[in-house]
Amino acid sequence: MKQNKIIAVTGGIGSGKSTVMKIIAGKGYHVFSCDEIYSELTSDKNFIKMLCGEFGDILNDKGTLDRKKLSAIVFNNPARLAELDKITHPAIYKEMFARAESAGGVCFCEVPLLFESGADVMFDGVIIVMRNVEQRIKSVIERDKLPEQDVKKRISNQFDYTSVNFAMYYVIHNDGDLKELERQTEEIIKKITEYDL
Numbered sequence: 001m002k003q004n005k006i007i008a009v010t011g012g013i014g015s016g017k018s019t020v021m022k023i024i025a026g027k028g029y030h031v032f033s034c035d036e037i038y039s040e041l042t043s044d045k046n047f048i049k050m051l052c053g054e055f056g057d058i059l060n061d062k063g064t065l066d067r068k069k070l071s072a073i074v075f076n077n078p079a080r081l082a083e084l085d086k087i088t089h090p091a092i093y094k095e096m097f098a099r100a101e102s103a104g105g106v107c108f109c110e111v112p113l114l115f116e117s118g119a120d121v122m123f124d125g126v127i128i129v130m131r132n133v134e135q136r137i138k139s140v141i142e143r144d145k146l147p148e149q150d151v152k153k154r155i156s157n158q159f160d161y162t163s164v165n166f167a168m169y170y171v172i173h174n175d176g177d178l179k180e181l182e183r184q185t186e187e188i189i190k191k192i193t194e195y196d197l
Helices: 017-026 034-041 045-055 067-074 078-103 133-144 148-156 178-193
Strands: 005-010 030-033 106-110 125-130 170-173
Touching: 005 017, 005 078, 005 178, 017 030, 017 106, 017 125, 017 178, 030 034, 030 078, 034 078, 034 106, 045 067, 045 078, 067 078, 078 106, 133 148, 170 178
Parallel strands: 005 106, 005 125, 030 106, 125 170
Antiparallel strands: none
């Protein structure tokens, strides 16, 4: 009988989390994304109502959430960002775990703010995707078409993954080519699932 396991996949911006998730999905496992769930929640009337109750007029002309207005309120304002996180994180995790538990078996969830939100303890295992800073900067510049200074600032403001005890987690070093990334990912999947008979 297969055991239910919910595994978090995390890492800094540009580390290659999404590529690892595609590899895992390609192996036939259920995968979920915090960003995708948040995007869906921003269309939910009750969720929007909660946000408006805290942040006021953050709707656009169509009466739907204006994410730019919301971003402007929390940008460079740690107190307001904390209030946003207090609303969004529980809602995202509740939905994500409901989907993962419904899917059954071993599921993988892409969680960008795993350690920042203290959610690492909620999962049965954690995969951290590591990559050197130069490659991360290059990847984000190409993907998001942002100036180098903006990317560097975003990275410097993020959680320092080198500060965690790697012995407690599965670690993928994404400093090689795609084939090497696939090899490491497959190796970790095998370790996670080897007791699921």
